[in-house]
Amino acid sequence: MNASEAAESADLIEKLAKIPLFRDIKGKLLKELAQDLRIEPFEAGAVLLHQGEYTSSFYVVMKGLATAYRAETDGTTEIVGTHAAGDWFGEMPALSHQPQFATVKASAPSVLLVLSDHRFRQAYQRVKGFAAMIDERYRERALAVHLRSAPLFHRAPRQVLDHLSEQAELVTFPENSTIATEGEEAEAVYLVRSGVVKRVGVSADTGQETIQAYLCENSSFGECSLSSQPSWPATYKTMTRVDTVRLTREQFRRVYREVQGAESLLTRTAEALNFEESGVNTSSSPPSDAELDLMVNKKAVVGGRALVIDLKRCTRCNACVESCVAVHDDGIARLNKRGIRTEAGEHMLTSACYHCKIPECMLSCKYGAIRRDLNGGIDFIFDNCTGCSKCEESCPYGVISIAEMVDPAKAKEPAPGSFFRELPVLNRFFGKSEPEDLEARMKKAIKCDLCAGMPFEACVYNCPCSAISRIDPEQFAAEGLFDHD
Amino acid sequence: MNTTFFRSWYLVLSLVLVAMFFVLEGFLDRADFLNLSGWVGLILMVIVMAYTLRKRLYQLKLSPETRSRVPLKKLERAEARLNEVRNDIRRGALKSRREIEPLVRRILREEKVARVLRVEVVEPEKTSSRRRVDPFVLHVGPTEPLGRVSVWLRAHLYLGLAFAVIVWLHGGGSLDSPMGLALNVLSLIVVVTGIAGIFLFSLGPSWITEKEKDLPYEKAFVYRQSLTEKIEGLAESLVPSTRKLCLEMAHDPRRVPAGIQELRTLSSSLEPGSRKDVQDLLVLLTQRERVSRALGEVWRIKFAINFWRLVHIPASVLLTGVVLAHVYSIWRY
Numbered sequence: 051m052n053a054s055e056a057a058e059s060a061d062l063i064e065k066l067a068k069i070p071l072f073r074d075i076k077g078k079l080l081k082e083l084a085q086d087l088r089i090e091p092f093e094a095g096a097v098l099l100h101q102g103e104y105t106s107s108f109y110v111v112m113k114g115l116a117t118a119y120r121a122e123t124d125g126t127t128e129i130v131g132t133h134a135a136g137d138w139f140g141e142m143p144a145l146s147h148q149p150q151f152a153t154v155k156a157s158a159p160s161v162l163l164v165l166s167d168h169r170f171r172q173a174y175q176r177v178k179g180f181a182a183m184i185d186e187r188y189r190e191r192a193l194a195v196h197l198r199s200a201p202l203f204h205r206a207p208r209q210v211l212d213h214l215s216e217q218a219e220l221v222t223f224p225e226n227s228t229i230a231t232e233g234e235e236a237e238a239v240y241l242v243r244s245g246v247v248k249r250v251g252v253s254a255d256t257g258q259e260t261i262q263a264y265l266c267e268n269s270s271f272g273e274c275s276l277s278s279q280p281s282w283p284a285t286y287k288t289m290t291r292v293d294t295v296r297l298t299r300e301q302f303r304r305v306y307r308e309v310q311g312a313e314s315l316l317t318r319t320a321e322a323l324n325f326e327e328s329g330v331n332t333s334s335s336p337p338s339d340a341e342l343d344l345m346v347n348k349k350a351v352v353g354g355r356a357l358v359i360d361l362k363r364c365t366r367c368n369a370c371v372e373s374c375v376a377v378h379d380d381g382i383a384r385l386n387k388r389g390i391r392t393e394a395g396e397h398m399l400t401s402a403c404y405h406c407k408i409p410e411c412m413l414s415c416k417y418g419a420i421r422r423d424l425n426g427g428i429d430f431i432f433d434n435c436t437g438c439s440k441c442e443e444s445c446p447y448g449v450i451s452i453a454e455m456v457d458p459a460k461a462k463e464p465a466p467g468s469f470f471r472e473l474p475v476l477n478r479f480f481g482k483s484e485p486e487d488l489e490a491r492m493k494k495a496i497k498c499d500l501c502a503g504m505p506f507e508a509c510v511y512n513c514p515c516s517a518i519s520r521i522d523p524e525q526f527a528a529e530g531l532f533d534h535d
Numbered sequence: 536m537n538t539t540f541f542r543s544w545y546l547v548l549s550l551v552l553v554a555m556f557f558v559l560e561g562f563l564d565r566a567d568f569l570n571l572s573g574w575v576g577l578i579l580m581v582i583v584m585a586y587t588l589r590k591r592l593y594q595l596k597l598s599p600e601t602r603s604r605v606p607l608k609k610l611e612r613a614e615a616r617l618n619e620v621r622n623d624i625r626r627g628a629l630k631s632r633r634e635i636e637p638l639v640r641r642i643l644r645e646e647k648v649a650r651v652l653r654v655e656v657v658e659p660e661k662t663s664s665r666r667r668v669d670p671f672v673l674h675v676g677p678t679e680p681l682g683r684v685s686v687w688l689r690a691h692l693y694l695g696l697a698f699a700v701i702v703w704l705h706g707g708g709s710l711d712s713p714m715g716l717a718l719n720v721l722s723l724i725v726v727v728t729g730i731a732g733i734f735l736f737s738l739g740p741s742w743i744t745e746k747e748k749d750l751p752y753e754k755a756f757v758y759r760q761s762l763t764e765k766i767e768g769l770a771e772s773l774v775p776s777t778r779k780l781c782l783e784m785a786h787d788p789r790r791v792p793a794g795i796q797e798l799r800t801l802s803s804s805l806e807p808g809s810r811k812d813v814q815d816l817l818v819l820l821t822q823r824e825r826v827s828r829a830l831g832e833v834w835r836i837k838f839a840i841n842f843w844r845l846v847h848i849p850a851s852v853l854l855t856g857v858v859l860a861h862v863y864s865i866w867r868y
Binding site for chain 2: 365
């Protein structure tokens with residue numbers, strides 16, 4: 051770090067230390083935060099975050115005013131909060147990797163401090179004071195709205211939500227722990243604030259554990275605790291560190307005493323939800339494969355992102371893989387034609403990134419090298435990647451590779467080669483123009499990025515037989531449709 | 536069967552062109568007809584040959600499109616503004632295509648992403664539940680400025696057929712002159728092999744898919760490699776003579792049938808306790824043979840659906856040469 055960078059960093063650290071939210075953060079963590087944040091001005095009327103978008107930042111208002119509002123499906127718009135100087139927003143998407151709940155607009159010329167979600171999570175998980183302030187504000191401002199999003203409370207009166215908000219406990223479970231075990235007495239309803247929970251059942255035929263569902267983002271479970279026979283229908287295990295809101299049966303009983311009619315409403319809703327969860331399948335055309343079932347019924351992928359090859363059209367010419375290699379400077383193909391095949395063997399979901407709703411790669415990355423773009427697509431941040439390969443191991447579809455490539459910062463100037471080695475096309479006949487620079491090699495995680503920034507998707511663009519296409523997995527499973535050009 | 540090859544506007548275009556020339560032959564005088572058919576034929580030939588360049592553009596690193604990569608920040612800004620448009624459509628602030636399309640085009644222009652992104656404004660099906668929420672949906676996709684290779688292939692097919700017919704009409708169906716003979720015969724060879732190719736491309740994928748039902752083509756390579764590594768690993772625990780045989784079989788497929796027989800004979804002569812490694816080896820070798828046979832069957836089908844190129848491509852090159860020689864001679868003399 052040179053002198054001016056050091057001075058800038060010291061200035062940022064000083065600014066951070068003055069903000070009450072960061073007062074408990076000291077030492078190395080404070081320096082790391084300062085290195086990763088930026089201060090941005092916004093004009094009045096500028097949209098800072100869009101409802102439904104994914105964001106990879108946490109925002110603190112240093113000056114000005116921001117307003118959050120939410121558009122409902124019936125067209126109405128509700129203001130959900132305002133953020134003045136010293137206030138913050140974006141903590142829920144930063145914690146949970148889920149879409150933004152409301153649109154936030156600058157109501158006046160504002161200056162915002164923008165911190166990456168990776169650093170925010172570090173601070174939240176390591177500094178109790180910081181987490182306590184975030185949780186306190188969450189309880190004041192967002193908990194009632196969050197409760198409303200759970201199916202159990204969709205029609206509950208505001209009074210019920212206010213009472214429950216006061217009593218709710220914010221409970222954290224570590225990674226790979228069990229929240230509830232099948233068959234045991236259900237004692238509480240849980241709302242997932244951040245992290246991922248998997249609901250696991252045991253197959254009656256094989257006795258093997260199967261994942262029945264993933265729960266994150268506004269998911270809830272434990273409604274069975276309000277029914278007449280409160281026992282857990284499945285086991286709930288954490289896949290990551292999980293922050294929850296817990297509402298015990300005793301807390302519900304207190305609310306029933308305060309609010310007339312609450313007991314019958316909530317109990318009826320809980321019974322209805324239990325009935326749905328007990329396995330009544332309303333889907334009209336179940337897909338043919340277990341893997342497809344996971345992707346479609348369990349909503350494992352972001353729609354429209356699966357790459358499908360119609361094997362009745364594909365001549366195995368490999369033009370898709372060759373063009374993928376050709377458009378990437380590192381010469382490594384992101385497309386791998388070894389993926390899930392349908393039972394009939396007529397279609398293959400290739401090993402190209404599915405931009406999963408539950409991105410196990412992102413959950414496993416400790417370096418903040420994986421983020422979502424605005425529309426939920428999974429992006430790799432090249433500079434942050436250390437090549438540790440945790441993402442490669444975590445990906446259930448095997449679409450991530452660790453590739454060796456030249457670090458441009460360390461690569462030496464190539465020695466001048468012969469004239470013929472510099473020519474396109476002919477250079478392959480005259481050998482490489484520079485020797486291997488082993489010191490400049492580095493490992494990075496790579497995967498399909500849909501040829502972002504290019505006017506095509508190379509594989510689809512260069513297939514001569516119209517055999518490969520991007521498709522919504524739900525559409526594919528329901529109709530077996532294929533893109534036609 | 537892949538019928539996409541037979542569904543194309545280029546088929547219609549080539550039929551119209553050919554019909555037009557059949558009609559014009561009766562109306563125009565010979566010199567004018569020769570001139571017109573010659574030029575049109577030449578243009579068609581250039582388009583047909585351009586398919587080859589288009590197909591190899593990326594492997595040769597000649598495509599200009601790879602240089603037009605837009606930074607991700609600009610893409611995200613454009614996406615953010617398009618999301619605002621989506622929200623406005625949902626809220627009812629934008630009600631018609633006439634309001635939405637110019638706005639979308641302006642966003643792409645201002646964010647300088649119009650060369651890589653295009654947006655289609657689509658109305659969901661009347662019966663779709665989505666229509667109640669989103670009266671219009673924005674589908675964002677790449678611009679694909681040079682057109683997909685599959686479209687170029689269809690142009691190549693049908694304009695190539697039209698070219699062959701126009702060559703025939705241009706020469707008046709005459710095979711008397713060397714030039715006429717060369718042009719017409721070569722055209723015929725190219726067309727016949729091309730048609731064979733299209734039918735093979737249409738049917739071949741189903742043959743391959745049927746063959747690889749148990750073991751997909753791409754996985755077979757990995758599986759075979761893994762079996763070879765296991766064979767080499769197991770060979771290390773054997774006596775030197777047997778190890779040598781195993782390593783030979785691991786690396787030379789021609790040694791395998793005789794080698795398996797040798798190992799079977801060896802296995803039966805060993806004590807029961809010593810047989811296990813050799814029997815495991817036999818199992819691995821047999822499995823690898825099976826995989827190799829399966830791969831061989833797929834390769835044979837792949838060769839069958841591509842062998843027509845061995846004639847089609849040299850004939851096309853010759854035909855191009857003959858056409859250029861003909862054009863030069865007309866111009867020169």
